Amino acid sequence: MIQSIPATPRTVPPEADAGDRQAHVACQDFSFYYGDNQAVKNVTLDFPSYQVTAIIGPSGCGKSTLLRSINRMNDLIPGSRTSGKMLFDGQEIYGPRLDVVTLRRRIGMVFQKPNPFPKSILNNIAYGRRLHDRLDKGELMATVETSLKRAGLWDEVKDRLEDNALSLSGGQQQRLCIARALAVDPEILLMDEPTSALDPRATARIEDLIAELRGRYTIIIVTHNMQQAARVSDFTAFLYEGNLIEYGQTARMFTKPSEKRTEDYMTGRFG
Amino acid sequence: MDLQARKLFDRSLTGVSIMAVILMVLALLVLLTPIFSRGLGAFFFSGTSEFRRLSLEQFNRGNAQAVAAESRAVTEARRPVFAMLAAFEEELDGLDANRRRELRTQLKEITGLLRELLGPLPGELDAVMLRQQYGQTRWDRAMVKLRRILFSEQWDHSDPNRMGKKVLVSRRQSFAGTRLEALFPYLEKNLGRMLQPRFTFYWRFLTDKSLDSHFFGGIWPEVLGTIYLTLGAMLLAIPFGIIAAIYLSEFAAGGRLVSLLRVCISTLAGVPSIVFGLFGLAFFINTLRLSSSKSVLAGSATLALLILPTIIRASEEALKAVPRAYKEAALSLGASPLRMVLTVLLPAALPGILTGIIISMGRAAGETAPIIFTAAVSVGQPLKLWETLSQPTPALPWNIYNLATEHQAVDEIRHVQFGMVLTLVLLVLLLNLAAILIRARISKKMRG
Ligand SMILES: Nc1ncnc2c1ncn2[C@@H]1O[C@H](COP(=O)(O)OP(=O)(O)OP(=O)(O)O)[C@@H](O)[C@H]1O
Ligand SMILES: [Mg+2]
Numbered sequence: 001m002i003q004s005i006p007a008t009p010r011t012v013p014p015e016a017d018a019g020d021r022q023a024h025v026a027c028q029d030f031s032f033y034y035g036d037n038q039a040v041k042n043v044t045l046d047f048p049s050y051q052v053t054a055i056i057g058p059s060g061c062g063k064s065t066l067l068r069s070i071n072r073m074n075d076l077i078p079g080s081r082t083s084g085k086m087l088f089d090g091q092e093i094y095g096p097r098l099d100v101v102t103l104r105r106r107i108g109m110v111f112q113k114p115n116p117f118p119k120s121i122l123n124n125i126a127y128g129r130r131l132h133d134r135l136d137k138g139e140l141m142a143t144v145e146t147s148l149k150r151a152g153l154w155d156e157v158k159d160r161l162e163d164n165a166l167s168l169s170g171g172q173q174q175r176l177c178i179a180r181a182l183a184v185d186p187e188i189l190l191m192d193e194p195t196s197a198l199d200p201r202a203t204a205r206i207e208d209l210i211a212e213l214r215g216r217y218t219i220i221i222v223t224h225n226m227q228q229a230a231r232v233s234d235f236t237a238f239l240y241e242g243n244l245i246e247y248g249q250t251a252r253m254f255t256k257p258s259e260k261r262t263e264d265y266m267t268g269r270f271g
Numbered sequence: 272m273d274l275q276a277r278k279l280f281d282r283s284l285t286g287v288s289i290m291a292v293i294l295m296v297l298a299l300l301v302l303l304t305p306i307f308s309r310g311l312g313a314f315f316f317s318g319t320s321e322f323r324r325l326s327l328e329q330f331n332r333g334n335a336q337a338v339a340a341e342s343r344a345v346t347e348a349r350r351p352v353f354a355m356l357a358a359f360e361e362e363l364d365g366l367d368a369n370r371r372r373e374l375r376t377q378l379k380e381i382t383g384l385l386r387e388l389l390g391p392l393p394g395e396l397d398a399v400m401l402r403q404q405y406g407q408t409r410w411d412r413a414m415v416k417l418r419r420i421l422f423s424e425q426w427d428h429s430d431p432n433r434m435g436k437k438v439l440v441s442r443r444q445s446f447a448g449t450r451l452e453a454l455f456p457y458l459e460k461n462l463g464r465m466l467q468p469r470f471t472f473y474w475r476f477l478t479d480k481s482l483d484s485h486f487f488g489g490i491w492p493e494v495l496g497t498i499y500l501t502l503g504a505m506l507l508a509i510p511f512g513i514i515a516a517i518y519l520s521e522f523a524a525g526g527r528l529v530s531l532l533r534v535c536i537s538t539l540a541g542v543p544s545i546v547f548g549l550f551g552l553a554f555f556i557n558t559l560r561l562s563s564s565k566s567v568l569a570g571s572a573t574l575a576l577l578i579l580p581t582i583i584r585a586s587e588e589a590l591k592a593v594p595r596a597y598k599e600a601a602l603s604l605g606a607s608p609l610r611m612v613l614t615v616l617l618p619a620a621l622p623g624i625l626t627g628i629i630i631s632m633g634r635a636a637g638e639t640a641p642i643i644f645t646a647a648v649s650v651g652q653p654l655k656l657w658e659t660l661s662q663p664t665p666a667l668p669w670n671i672y673n674l675a676t677e678h679q680a681v682d683e684i685r686h687v688q689f690g691m692v693l694t695l696v697l698l699v700l701l702l703n704l705a706a707i708l709i710r711a712r713i714s715k716k717m718r719g
Contacts, residue, residue, distance in 0.1 A: 073602065078525070101605045101606075101607055103605075104604065105604070108603065109599075111600070111603075113596060115596035115597060115600045116600075117597060117601075117615060118597075118618075118619060118716075118717035127604060128604035131604060131605055164717070166717070177600070180600075180604065181603070184604055
């Protein structure tokens with residue numbers, strides 16, 4: 001009953017530019033402030049549907065802040081505020097009528113350090129589903145299986161679903177977190193340096209996974225690793241001190257960056 | 272500081288710490304050994320035929336035929352004692368006046384002691400007080416009485432420069448030549464036959480009501496009262512404590528009001544418990560009129576206030592120690608803050624919260640001062656559940672104090688007092704042990 005992930009045809013020819021495509025999330029002159037500190041400065045940027053977009057930039061440039069603004073994870077920080085617009089499917093994310101719970105159900109997130117709950121593998125995956133629907137056991141198990149298969153973890157854990165998730169290896173834990181996010185059937189997956197706590201093998205595994213998920217989800221990934229951005233993303237945004245310096249197709253950005261600072265950063269001259 | 276000196280310093284520090292720990296353990300042993308050895312005496316002792324008669328008559332326990340048979344044997348063994356008494360009384364009138372006066376006083380003492388030792392003398396009317404209807408139920412107490420029959424205490428004031436000295440005078444000598452002389456060797460030799468001491472394990476000491484203010488029976492009213500008070504306090508303090516902790520750690524913005532609140536909580540934790548007792552009386556009973564006078568309800572509420580700061584602080588610490596990552600994961604999956612608290616935060620903080628709860632449970636069980644004015648009485652029956660709303664109750668900590676200071680016959684009920692102490696200490700130790708085990712279990716489960 002579990003469908004292998006179909007190799008989705010690219011929705012756009014690779015040469016087309018970001019602007020041509022329907023935006024899943026769109027920032028319009030968007031700024032984010034921690035008190036007086038403007039961490040994201042007037043960014044205007046479209047994240048295209050069902051593509052992988054990488055956000056790169058030196059440490060402290062506001063990558064995480066921008067990413068976490070999309071599912072409003074920074075809401076709770078005292079003294080924080082936003083200006084400009086952030087649209088999700090045309091709906092204002094910071095609008096007064098938006099329901100944060102629904103927003104976060106539709107926009108999943110994977111964190112830098114694997115953070116499974118100290119519960120069983122099964123309950124980790126089921127957690128999100130249980131929040132939103134009342135499911136019977138069969139439906140729940142189907143969800144668990146589908147999500148784990150999508151995250152490429154099913155074969156490794158299918159016999160130990162009742163084990164504590166913390167008994168998995170770091171890489172497995174991160175894939176479990178991806179599966180947990182997928183279980184609530186989001187449209188967008190936000191990833192904040194998802195491999196920075198993992199070894200190269202586990203990293204490769206996650207990168208393969210991102211390639212498999214591409215086309216089914218809109219993926220926005222923050223990374224410090226240039227090669228990773230080049231390998232997994234269709235589009236790349238380069239942030240510097242809160243400003244969006246350059247944004248475009250990954251292939252072009254990495255070969256012919258139009259901004260000097262982008263080139264310097266990519267070639268390791270700073271950052 | 273050079274390396275040599277630092278090493279020396281290090282080593283002396285280690286030595287001092289080890290000494291401190293050893294001292295603490297020794298102090299604990301010194302404290303616990305008598306509590307255990309004497310407290311166990313309330314449960315394990317050599318019980319006499321009087322004990323078995325009492326069990327049958329008052330608690331309807333034991334084999335009636337066996338007790339009757341034992342009664343006959345005992346009566347048989349006691350007969351010569353009473354015969355000698357009667358014979359001596361006749362003889363007494365014939366003695367010369369001085370000796371008569373002296374021996375009559377002693378005789379009175381002896382009859383009194385015999386009554387305490389063996390129960391009512393033949394032909395006496397049934398006494399009103401239960402303590403007068405039975406002899407010594409415990410062999411150790413019987414031996415004490417025996418000694419007082421065999422020897423009279425007299426004060427030696429011969430040296431006017433010194434305090435009077437207590438001397439024991441053998442009554443056998445005082446009565447030499449009379450018909451009572453034979454009583455003393457007879458008692459000494461045959462007391463065993465008169466009381467039939469047998470090893471007794473009286474576990475029902477815990478669950479028996481007390482008879483005649485603890486002369487006989489067990490400590491169930493106190494045990495039950497302590498259970499009621501403790502559970503009541505927990506019932507009130509746990510929900511408030513945890514909710515307050517959740518508010519403080521998760522939802523309270525760090526304003527001035529919240530800092531003030533925290534200061535209040537810390538201060539509350541340092542208030543002497545007798546003040547809580549007075550407050551409980553003034554507030555719960557006199558102002559709120561929870562009950563017309565002392566009651567378990569008022570006592571529980573007072574104890575709840577006493578332990579609230581501990582529960583709040585332990586819970587807050589535990590909640591704060593939960594990694595942010597768990598909270599963020601839950602929120603990112605679309606959990607509302609409340610849902611996140613209930614499904615992720617509380618379960619993860621549970622070991623810490625439970626530890627706080629159980630430690631304060633031990634505290635509530637053992638506190639005396641807060642219940643003096645609000646809940647505790649010295650004598651009372653075990654309460655029914657609904658009676659806790661309006662009735663006061665005896666309780667272990669209060670009655671330990673009460674038995675030691677205000678009972679009419681402290682020496683007679685020492686074993687009860689120690690039994691209570693042991694019960695209370697065990698209760699608190701068990702609660703703490705449970706805390707440790709539960710904590711270990713849950714954290715192990717979480718670690719996977
Ligand atoms: N919770 C916060 N409160 C106040 N300032 C913050 C907070 N989080 C981040 N900042 C500030 O916002 C700026 C951007 O931080 P952000 O975490 O978005 O950077 P980043 O690009 O993700 O860096 P890194 O690559 O190190 O993760 C930094 O100057 C940081 O000091
Ligand atoms: Mg970051």
